[in-house]
Amino acid sequence: MIPTYDKIHLKFKLNGSSYDKEDLKEVSYSLIKEGETYERVIGNFLLDWLDEKDTVEVQTSGSTGTPKIVSVSKQAMVHSALATGNYFKLSPGDRALHCLPTSFIAGKMMLVRALILGLELDVVAPSRLPAYDDQVEYDFCAMIPMQVKENIERLNHIKTLIVGGAAFPATLMPLIEDLPGKVYATYGMTETLSHIAVKPLNHLKDEGHFQVLDGIEISQDGRGCLVIDAPDLMVENMVTNDIVKLYSEKEFDVIGRIDNVINSGGVKLFPEQIEAKLDANIGQRFFISSEEDEVLGEKVILVVEKDDSSITPSTFKALDKYEKPKAVYVVDHFEETISGKIRRKNTLELLKKYAKQKPLI
Incomplete structure (x- = not known):
């Protein structure tokens, strides 16, 4: 019953x-x-x-x-x-x-x-x-x-x-x-x-x-x-x-x-899969996204919360060619939902105003 x-x-x-x-x-x-x-x-x-x-x-x-x-x-x-x-x-x-x-x-x-x-x-x-x-x-x-x-x-x-x-x-x-x-x-x-x-x-x-x-x-x-x-x-x-x-x-x-999928040079990339590969190499919160690119259509970018200077070329050694970020941005704080999840789109809006671009060595 x-x-x-x-x-x-x-x-x-x-x-x-x-x-x-x-x-x-x-x-x-x-x-x-x-x-x-x-x-x-x-x-x-x-x-x-x-x-x-x-x-x-x-x-x-x-x-x-x-x-x-x-x-x-x-x-x-x-x-x-x-x-x-x-x-x-x-x-x-x-x-x-x-x-x-x-x-x-x-x-x-x-x-x-x-x-x-x-x-x-x-x-x-x-x-x-x-x-x-x-x-x-x-x-x-x-x-x-x-x-x-x-x-x-x-x-x-x-x-x-x-x-x-x-x-x-x-x-x-x-x-x-x-x-x-x-x-x-x-x-x-x-x-x-x-x-x-x-x-x-x-x-x-x-x-x-x-x-x-x-x-x-x-x-x-x-x-x-x-x-x-x-x-x-x-x-x-x-x-x-x-x-x-x-x-x-x-x-x-x-x-x-599906709303996170990146089409870079005709290759479909899933940010969640790239993030899983990077998880062990980045000490702070981060996520993968994209921005417009004249050649590729979209290029992969890495958005990091609070730079701790741990990101070097070796950080991306586990990634395939198209998965490697073409730019790294640092913001002080990610936008979050009331339950603590990262709001990717809202955080990306912050890039236009407050983000610092970290050079890729």
């Missing part, structure tokens, strides 16, 4: 305490009135979840456009929680750590999973260094790559760790290989109610690909971009701008975003 959004699992616990619906409302009021900022956000979401409406409002991150508020089905969020629980074999009474902002869908879904699956959820303030007890055995946790990087020595007691919000850096791959637990990259967005696919990152016998969760169907449009159908999530024929390679009806990899 599929649970409904208006029921709280009997095994659910929040910070070690059990609550029924009315008790949880009281806790929510207390969090709003007396809690820290992140706790007030949690309190407001829980009250929205526990009211009589069958939808909640969720804010998109704004990584591909202007942030907006969308109304999503609570029951669809239940189905998302069940799909995650089934994939990772989460059971009532399993312990989970919540260290993401509840302002966005990833953080909201951590609460919904606990409510629906009957998880014992420990909540800490979202930060680079979440203040959790790293000696506690956790069955499940979600983080962003920055948190994984900053807490790599504190992850030994997390059985399943999912990572999303940004591409997983290649520099972290060797560091997670020796972790006893399993680490997965996630693919999803606000409209799909967090992830619809996961990709194993460590303890691999063969190359890992994104594997869709139960109830998710994928295909490609004429551009090669991913199309998602997920009836239980109320997603129908959702066309993304992510160019993908399909390995089967259930597996894919993301090549790059």
